[in-house]
Each structure stands twice: as C-alpha cells, then as structure tokens.
Amino acid sequence: FSKSMYHKNKLLGSFLLFLLLHFSTSTDTITSNQSIKDGDILVSNGKNFALGFFSPGSSSKRYVGIWYYKVSEQTVVWVANRDSPINDTSGVLAIDQTGNLIILILVRGQNIPLWSTNASALSPTNNCSAQLLDSGNLVLFQGGSKRVVAWQSFDYPTNTALPDMKLGVDRRTGFSRFLTSWKSSDDPGTGEYSLKMDLSGFPELFLNKGSERIWRSGCWNGLGWSGIPQMTSNFIFNDSYVDDGDEVSFMSNVRNASIVSRMVVNESGVLERATWHEGGRGWVGFWSAPKDQCDFYSSCGAYGNCDTNDTRVFDCKCLPGFEPKSPRDWYLRDGSGGCTRKRGGHVCGEGEGFVKVALAKVPDTSMTRVQKSLGLKACEELCLRNCTCTGYASADIRGGGSGCVTWYGDLVDTRVFSIVGQDIFIRVDAIELAQYSKSKKAHDNKRMAAIIAVSVAVTLFLAIFLAIWLVMKRRKGKRRSGDLLFSPASLQDSPRGKVLDESATSSDVSFFNLSTIVVATDNFSS
Secondary structure, eight states, rough: HHHHHHHHHHHHHHHHHHHHHHHHHHHTEEEETTTBBTTEEEEEESSSEEEEEOOOTOOOOOOOEHHHHSSSOOOEEESSSSSSSSSSSEEEEEEOOTTTEEEEETTTTTTEEEOOOOOSSOOGGGGGEEEETTOOOOEESTTTTEEEEEEEESSSSOOOOOOOOOEEETTTTEEEEEEEEEEEETEEEEEEEEEEESSSSOOOEEEEETEEEEEEEEBBSSSSSSTTTTOOOSSSSEEEESSSSSSEEEEEEETTOOEEEEEOOOTTTTTEEEEETTTTEEEEEEEEOOOSGSSTTEEEEEEEEEEEETSSSSEEEEOOOOOESHHHHHHOOOOOOOOEGGGGOOOOEEESEEEEEEEEOOOOOTTTEEEOOOOOHHHHHHHHOOOTTEEEEEEOOOOGGBBBEEEEOOOBBBEEEEOOOOEEEEEEHHHHHHHHHHHHHHHHHHHHHHHHHHHHHHHHHHHHHHHHHHHHHHHEEEEHHHHHHHHHHHHHHHHHHHHHHHTTTTSSSSOOOHHHHHTTTTTTTO
C-alpha cells in the first residue's frame, strides 16, 4: 500500500511540475484554470504584442487591451471592454464555464461579469483556450488541437487595422468587420467616426461621421483603391482585395516583416496609415485621408470635378458637358451645389457621345453596374444604348484595361490627380462632343507641329555640329601638314636639303645646314 501511494505521489508531483513548467513558458495563452489579473500580461510568442489591463491617457479607468510589446510608446490596437470601463483594479480576464472569455469585476464581494465573447456552441470549459498570436490577434480555440476558432479579436476590431486583418462583409451571413474611432485619447469608447465597406454597386470603403459620408476610397481598380494614388506597384504594403460570392474584403500586409505599421481611424475623423520609427521619430504618417479639400466627399457636388493641381483657380470645375448650377456660389468658392447639363441636356438618340476625363478618381460607384466580361469598346456601346447611363470606365486598369463599370444617375465625388488616376468617359450631347472633337483635333495638330518643330531643330543642330566638326578636322589636317613640311627632319631628308648639303662641301663660301637655320630662327618665326 505504501509503495502504491509512493508511485501515486511521484506521478502527481511530476504532473504538477509539468503544469508549472507549461504555465511558466506558455505566456501567450489563457486556459480554463488560468486567469489574467490586473497587473499581469500575456505576451505573444515572438514578443510582438502584449495583452493586459491599461488606463488610456490621463484616465484612471481600466480596460483590457492589446498593445505593441516592442514599441516604446504604448500604442493600443484593440480594446475588449471599450464601452464598459472598470473603476478599480479588481478586474480579471478568464474563461468561464461556457468556454467564453469573460471579464469579471468585484462588486460587493461578488464577481460580476462585465464583458464576454458570447461565442455560442462551445465545448466544455476544459477544452477551450485563448492565445495571443504574433499578428496581434487574440483567438479563442475550441478543443485541444486548436483547429477550431470559436472567436477572434480580428473579427471585432476597434480603431486599428493590423496586417492580416480583414475589413469587409461576409455575403453569406451579412457579418461586417469595420473600424470605429475612440471617443478621445482618454476614452476608447465607440466614437462617431467609422470606416466601413459599402456593397452597393461596385464596393468601396467609406469613412463616415455617424451617417454622414466624409471620405470615399474609390472602387478597387485591380491595382488599388482609385482614391488612394499612393497605392502603386512599388507600394511598401502588399494589399489584397476579394469580391466573390462569399465575401467582399480588403486586407493589407507589409512586404517587409520588420516594418511595424498600422491603419487607424482617429478621434478627429482622419484615416491614417503610419509606420513606427525608433530613435525619437515615433509614429510617422505614410498617408492619410481626407488630406485636401478634394478628398472630402462630394465637395464639388453632383457632376463636379475637383482639381487641386492649379492653386491659382477654384478647385471645383464641372465635368464635360456641364456648367455650374449656381455661378454666384462658384464665384464665392462654394461648389457644393454642383453642376447641371448645358443647353438642357439632350443626350438620348441625338448624336451624343463620350468625352474622356483622365487621371481621375472615378465617381461614387453606389449606383453602378459591373460586367467583368466586357471590354472598353463593348462597355461604350452598352452605355450608349441606355439613355440613363451617364458614364463608363474599365473595372480593372491592369494590362490596358478590362471589365466594364457603367454609372446611372448623378456623378458624385469625382476628382483628378496630377500623376496617377483612371480614365472615365462622360456622356455629353452632340454639340459638346463636336466641340471637344474640334478642340482635340486642334490640340493634336499643335502637338504634331511641336513634334515637327523639335525634329527640325534637332536635325539642324546635328547638321551644324557635323559641319563644324568636318571644318575643324580639315584645318587640323592642314596644320599638321605644314608642321611636317618645315620640320628639321623633313628638310634634312628632302632633295633640296641634300643639294645644299653637298654644295657646302665644294665651295670656299661658308654654308649652313638648313636644319641649323630652322632651329636658330625657331622655324623662321623671327
């Protein structure tokens, strides 16, 4: 009996030692018999992120959040109980008997639940665990194999999007992943600004203040969002967009894993992409929106076109075939009233056509139809047949363009960029089309004349240069021949030199060798 008890005690001791070692090394995981108290933290395996209790800014309230572990300036990227702060340090994060993550607070000697993941259909408690990954994602696993994800923080972001985090909508369930700002730097509660995917027409991201639209990303054109010209082929981020029967989502990764980057909707209503720089620089903005007046949604109204390239004139202009609805408002630098068609707008079966606007952020695509199988020519014909179609463009600008987007209704929130942008074709009446065709022909003629003038000038320059080179070469050749003629060696070897040399030996008169005279007179220079 004593021997049996000895083996049992030894086995129990080994098991307890295993648990102790397991808990001391697995600092990134919460299990059913392990909780996180205020003052404790979880640290991801690669020490990228930490989870624990914190107080934002000058506030004394306590929240459970995730922040960068290696960044010297505490930067919180996710908050669990953002709208339910804790007034003291009694908070505990644990897994309850239903298998959910839960925050408990002490009220009058009793633990009261304050926040929960509320994941349904979980297995018994002892099979659930929560792990903080190196991506910054807190994942609640069902089962010991960690193959089934019951809940994850990436599905419920607060104000920050991290690499590998999706923003968008699940078409099957309608579940939406979006960002919302903090109320202030001292209060991470749900603020009034949000960044959401809108599935109407051709999907886009909208930055909203409540229900008011502040900024629009533009549609995805195959290379990036048409309203973010910084998203070029050499972008430091590897962005991906999915639009299929299951979901519409956007995800951004960093090409260089050593770069720490985040995208934030701040409490001032600005969407900002920033990277971390050590050495006192801190968070450095890579791009932000809205950045200028043209970034604000519909700043020039319906059929307006915002252009900041010429600071000497008003930003707002009208699209081809349109004129200001209120010239007085435009004179006062207020373009919000937009534009209206010239001459009443007869654009149905009366010789109308399309005029191209280049380098554009295409208009709001909420009222569009997309046919990805059509080319640009077929897209033009499709739009021309429908009198309510106001414009068209390629759905994907890669490889010369493919797919077809057609607009119906007002063209809103159009702008142009100085370098990068997309072509859109605006429906105009026959008179406007003729004027633009004439203007284009005159422009092409001027361009051709300029090309011819430059070609003639270059040819003339080359001819003059060649002539000068030939003359200089000929003069140089003559000078070299003269030098050889009067050189001592040439005179010594010439027949005349030999005659003079012979006569010098047969006469009483003193003769000097011509080469000696040449040397004495410095080649007859004096």
